[in-house]
Amino acid sequence: MVKKILSSLAFLVFFAGCSSKQWYKGNTHVHTLLCGHADTSPEEVTAWYHDRGYNFLCLSEHNQFIDPATVKMPADKRDDFILIPSEEVTGGDKAHSTALNIDGVVDPRLVQPSGASKTQVIQAHVHGAEQQHGHLILNHPNFHYSNTAKDIRPVEGLHLFELHNGHPSVNNFGDDEHDSVEEIWDDLLTDGMLIYGVSSDDAHHFQDLGPDRSNPGRGWVMVEAEALTPDAISEAMYQGNFYATSGVMLSKASIDGRRISVAVDEAATDRELSSSFVVGHVTPGGVEGVSIQFIGPEGRVLETVQGTKASYSASDEYSYVRAKVIHTRRVENGYENFYAWMQPVFTDGRMHFVK
Template sequence: MPTNAQWFKGNTHTHTTNSDGDTPPEAVARWYKSHGYRFLVLSDHNVFTNPATLASLMDSTFLLVPGEEVTTSFQSASVHVNALEISRLIPAPKGGSLVETVQNTIDAIRAEGAVPHINHPNFRWSLDTAVLWRVKNDRLLEIHNGHPTVHNEGGGETPGMEDAWDALLTRGKRLYGIAVDDAHHFQGEFAPERANPGRGWVVVQATTLNGRALVEALDAGRFYASSGPVLEAITITESQLSIRITRQGDFKYTTEFVGANGRVLAVNKSLTPQYTLQGDEMYVRARVIDSAGRVAWVQPVFTTRYVERQP
């Protein structure tokens, strides 16, 4: 990245009264702006909310990136794919199978020059790793979603989203992990059983607060995702992955460096964890866990041993 690159905190998945949220778009945007977010995607279901209608909220500190949660289904499975940096409504497609329905949605988003990310695969247990593996031309997958009914941790025979991510990476699918809050509830009580804001976000490295620059950086994996921890810097060289953690209050941190099949390669408990590549890894990613159990996810570093495969 250029030396003038900055970190921009944002959320790519939230809802308003334009679909199934409880608060109008302007008030939703004001919540994020007042809580230090630099950009926001209003991603209502099959609705395009034009940021131009909220131009008074945007300035050098805050940007609305146009988006939509393209929402369809196949039989009992829900297919929800966010479209980032759109210029118009993208009609939700159908397909003759679940894989075809997901693929048609991805293709429709790409055809508009927009960037897709697949939302909450375990919602209604809709998209398993067999389906996700067969989808092409996608790079972004929600591994953490703050909605209380999406089953981030999996259950029964279905893996959690981090395990699914590692399974796909290990098989040869290059994916980057997104965290979002998928907020619907800004009114009344903030409680675990409600879909409140502030539970997941991304921090994107880009040279400017510009919608195209932000979504291209996301699509290229130049970001980290978090449900709490703040990272000051991530440095990647040919031989090392280094992180600087910003300590918040008296929290303590444990960083796990994770490789193929989700195997933990090393553990570090400092504020400046480092991992030196040994030469036999396919990829290495990092998971920073704070003493409240919240996590920041650093995107995988792919080594020369990594072979990207197509289904």
């Protein structure tokens, strides 16, 4: 009997060890010399991220598939670094999307079907990624203010989009006439869409650095996955097991039932924010330090905690609640804000089926 209990315990310990998830840092969107308007080869771009501790990278070229097997890896490649086969499906000014973890190039007929509306173009991109056994991330909706919530909401099977993109021309924060991408996200979530927010840098320029250049390191995701493989990372993102960041790192980002718990990893955040690559969102006013907001339908802030740790239990009153961490520091012309965005917890049962 004792032997039986011991062997069951050993099995449980073994099982728990096997199912332990880990956090992986990655960038889902970057360009190379192959597109004709970026400045660095696929190998050197790969080395840039490898050498800075990223765990995964998507070489997402405009309507071209870069097979990772053709990319020479750094000579000192770490075991915890992979490329995920991807493409930026680029449908002119109607929509751009990252087809994540695909088997090959997306059918060119689905890139921008003639006469298609923006909604139909995004829908075609979703189908194109599915045909190649991948998932779709709608990219930078505010680039030329191309994709509004109205364009995005009717698309079926779209569960990921770029909430933040490091390219200087993508209008993450909107303007007097246009919503910020975060406002678009809350519109979609309020209207019942199951959609998660990604952050990427969309870098094109690695040789020439400056605020008006499209440099790397301005946005990334932290994915909690069972393993560091293209399938495990892509599925974890599709299930919303990640957070998006422009520099803030978390030591805790968990959702247990309806309870959201968040804590800032201060040492890791200080390390990221001391890099010359991160770019904060500058605002004229602000308060230095860290605050955590819990946000519900219509973008309403339900609770704000000043400090580096907080938790919140979502009630039936709100169909979703999400956490946003804001790290603010003083700069010459005002205040500079960096963010981490957790994915929402839903109380209305919205969910999708695992592929």
